[in-house]
Amino acid sequence: MFIKSHILKNTFRDSVYLMRLSGTVREFEGVIEAETIVGTDHNKKFLRSGGLWTDEIETEAGANDLIIAVKAEDEEKAEQAIQSALDEMNKQVERENLLGDFVPRTFETALQNLSGANLALLSIPGRYVRREADQVLDAGLHLMIFSDNVSLEDEVALKQKALEKDLLVMGPDCGTAIINGIPLAFANEVKQGKIGVVAAAGTGLQEVSSLISNLGEGISQGIGTGGRDVKAAVGGITMLQGLEALLKDSNTEVVVIVSKPPDSEVTEKVLAAAAESKKPVVVNFLGGDLEQVRKAGCEPAGTLKEAAQKAVNLSRKKDAGSGDSVLKADEKLAGGEKKKYKENQKYLRALYSGGTLAYETLILLQGTISDIYTNLSYEGAEKIDDVYKSRANTVIDFGEDEFTQGRLHPMIDPSLRNSRIIEESKDPETAVIMLDLVLGHNAHPDPAGSALEAIREAKEIAQKDGRHLSFVTTVCGTDEDIQNRGEQVAKLEKEGVLVFPSNADAAVFAAELLSN
Amino acid sequence: METLFNSELKIINIGLEGFAETLKERGTSVMHVRWQPPAMGNDDLLSLLDKLK
Numbered sequence: 001m002f003i004k005s006h007i008l009k010n011t012f013r014d015s016v017y018l019m020r021l022s023g024t025v026r027e028f029e030g031v032i033e034a035e036t037i038v039g040t041d042h043n044k045k046f047l048r049s050g051g052l053w054t055d056e057i058e059t060e061a062g063a064n065d066l067i068i069a070v071k072a073e074d075e076e077k078a079e080q081a082i083q084s085a086l087d088e089m090n091k092q093v094e095r096e097n098l099l100g101d102f103v104p105r106t107f108e109t110a111l112q113n114l115s116g117a118n119l120a121l122l123s124i125p126g127r128y129v130r131r132e133a134d135q136v137l138d139a140g141l142h143l144m145i146f147s148d149n150v151s152l153e154d155e156v157a158l159k160q161k162a163l164e165k166d167l168l169v170m171g172p173d174c175g176t177a178i179i180n181g182i183p184l185a186f187a188n189e190v191k192q193g194k195i196g197v198v199a200a201a202g203t204g205l206q207e208v209s210s211l212i213s214n215l216g217e218g219i220s221q222g223i224g225t226g227g228r229d230v231k232a233a234v235g236g237i238t239m240l241q242g243l244e245a246l247l248k249d250s251n252t253e254v255v256v257i258v259s260k261p262p263d264s265e266v267t268e269k270v271l272a273a274a275a276e277s278k279k280p281v282v283v284n285f286l287g288g289d290l291e292q293v294r295k296a297g298c299e300p301a302g303t304l305k306e307a308a309q310k311a312v313n314l315s316r317k318k319d320a321g322s323g324d325s326v327l328k329a330d331e332k333l334a335g336g337e338k339k340k341y342k343e344n345q346k347y348l349r350a351l352y353s354g355g356t357l358a359y360e361t362l363i364l365l366q367g368t369i370s371d372i373y374t375n376l377s378y379e380g381a382e383k384i385d386d387v388y389k390s391r392a393n394t395v396i397d398f399g400e401d402e403f404t405q406g407r408l409h410p411m412i413d414p415s416l417r418n419s420r421i422i423e424e425s426k427d428p429e430t431a432v433i434m435l436d437l438v439l440g441h442n443a444h445p446d447p448a449g450s451a452l453e454a455i456r457e458a459k460e461i462a463q464k465d466g467r468h469l470s471f472v473t474t475v476c477g478t479d480e481d482i483q484n485r486g487e488q489v490a491k492l493e494k495e496g497v498l499v500f501p502s503n504a505d506a507a508v509f510a511a512e513l514l515s516n
Numbered sequence: 517m518e519t520l521f522n523s524e525l526k527i528i529n530i531g532l533e534g535f536a537e538t539l540k541e542r543g544t545s546v547m548h549v550r551w552q553p554p555a556m557g558n559d560d561l562l563s564l565l566d567k568l569k
Contacts (some may be wrong), residue, residue, distance in 0.1 A: 099540060114545070117524075136528075180525045221521060
């Protein structure tokens with residue numbers, strides 16, 4: 001075994017880039033462990049504790065430098081792996097040309113060089129957000145904050161400042177938005193149209209906007225607020241601003257609101273604002289009180305699919321429709337699957353990358369099946385003790401902090417979830433493995449292909465033991481996404497994976513498979 | 517907000533380069549900022565710098 005390092009002085013790359021590069025180097029032949037990392041004291045401690053330590057790192061690497069550290073079978077392999085990292089970085093330099101010859105280092109310089117700039121997208125560590133965001137708002141730009149770990153105090157201060165200036169702050173922790181037809185961060189390629197969405201739920205916005213597009217209508221604006229916006233402490237500032245803007249917008253004819261149930265005073269404010277409008281407003285407070293929504297004169301939706309369908313109907317000047325009939329599981333298909341299970345195969349293992357989708361599944365399972373455990377906060381299910389080990393029926397969101405510390409989000413790197421698919425197949429009590437495949441910009445280029453590698457192995461394990469596993473999936477996205485939903489679905493179906501048109505359909509079908 | 521909805525979107529992207537690249541590939545007007553932690557990530561130095569402003 002040989003440990004080798006290489007220090008690149010005065011070199012900086014962003015965290016997502018470095019985590020991707022580390023992954024590429026680890027796959028290099030003969031490599032046991034590898035990290036490409038900025039040489040801060042914190043990171044150096046991490047390398048030392050992980051056994052990736054050299055004298056060179058100790059003496060040469062500082063906070064402005066980049067460290068490539070490799071543990072390999074021998075010196076030659078370590079050197080080759082380091083060279084592969086350097087080659088990869090050179091490729092990136094070529095790619096950087098795409099960004100233009102001039103790449104500024106500060107917001108101030110960028111502002112001087114982009115005439116008419118009207119929106120900033122911030123994706124930097126949370127503790128630095130306030131500093132940059134203040135500058136953005138002072139310069140009169142709207143703001144989308146992708147970063148998480150921004151303090152509540154900072155969020156409130158930024159949103160209040162923005163409100164005074166009639167600017168929008170989407171986020172913190174806002175992964176998706178569509179402004180003037182342009183998908184930001186993780187958004188999907190959807191048709192432009194007359195339905196406006198304001199959402200405090202990232203994959204909720206992705207699911208609703210994709211379903212609307214797949215039903216043939218389009219999105220005028222998709223405003224993300226960040227999940228904490230609807231808490232009393234923030235008061236729904238962005239949700240109310242977004243709603244008001246959509247109600248005034250001449251290109252928006254129908255509005256959809258998506259959120260986990262807001263705190264009661266925020267719910268009241270949002271519904272009161274919606275009630276004043278002549279435009280139809282469809283509300284999906286996931287698991288919230290439908291009657292309260294109806295009483296406010298809005299159109300309640302129990303699921304993301306129902307919200308999309310009702311918005312489409314209303315935009316076509318039809319009745320919203322009941323939406324109920326769309327959630328009926330195919331009993332014949334379910335019966336065929338159930339017959340193949342062994343007697344003790346009785347549990348669901350739902351492995352999610354989209355938090356809102358996982359939450360919706362919990363809502364839809366409740367009442368049909370019992371003994372549900374999850375790592376999400378949901379009243380109708382038990383909190384799981386060990387997130388790495390399923391228990392009875394388990395719904396896991398791999399996008400939660402416990403899985404993403406120092407790792408890429410599962411929508412970009414599904415490897416952790418793929419290992420879990422294989423683990424679940426070893427459990428003789430597993431009957432159904434449920435997955436969401438989320439397409440869109442910046443997500444994995446081929447989530448179906450990646451999941452299928454694990455699914456094939458899982459099937460083989462189960463088959464050796466005489467068991468049949470049902471794979472129930474939903475593919476969130478559109479044919480216009482770079483991954484192409486149609487192609488992703490075809491790939492999965494070719495190998496016997498059951499694919500449903502929405503997450504709600506998949507969840508209801510999974511519940512049917514486990515009902516007596 | 518109406519001005520935002522009725523104007524061409526021009527974006528300053530601060531942080532992850534991938535976001536700027538996908539926007540650029542779509543033909544959106546975007547300028548990327550190669551952001552680095554201020555004061556070399558030294559919090560004490562940073563608060564001192566902020567006080568000097």
